[in-house]
Amino acid sequence: xxxxxxxxxSHQNEAGPNxxxxxxxxxxxxxxxQDGDDVKLLGIYSSEAVAEERIRRxxxxxxxxxxxxxxxxxxxDLDEDHWTExxxxxxx
Numbered sequence: 675x676x677x678x679x680x681x682x683x684s685h686q687n688e689a690g691p692n693x694x695x696x697x698x699x700x701x702x703x704x705x706x707x708q709d710g711d712d713v714k715l716l717g718i719y720s721s722e723a724v725a726e727e728r729i730r731r732x733x734x735x736x737x738x739x740x741x742x743x744x745x746x747x748x749x750x751d752l753d754e755d756h757w758t759e760x761x762x763x764x765x766x
Contacts, residue, residue, distance in 0.1 A: 675752045677718050680725045683744045684712040
């Protein structure tokens with residue numbers, strides 16, 4: 675069974691060549707949490723169509739309306755591991 679998580683990215687980055695905020699790139703919605711982008715999980719939906727309907731409603735709300743193209747729908751198999759290895763911390 676597939677599920678469809680929906681995120682919104684509120685951009686704070688200044689990653690562009692003239693320190694401008696990048697919202698979209700060749701791969702879709704640009705995300706750089708290290709530069710301050712705020713990623714919000716709006717929900718996990720049973721179909722892509724239900725997630726798209728949630729986007730339509732969210733675009734009417736404060737904050738989301740400021741960046742109406744910065745939503746990202748994923749697709750994942752339920753009960754399947756996605757992170758199968760450990761991780762390391764990198765000191766800042």
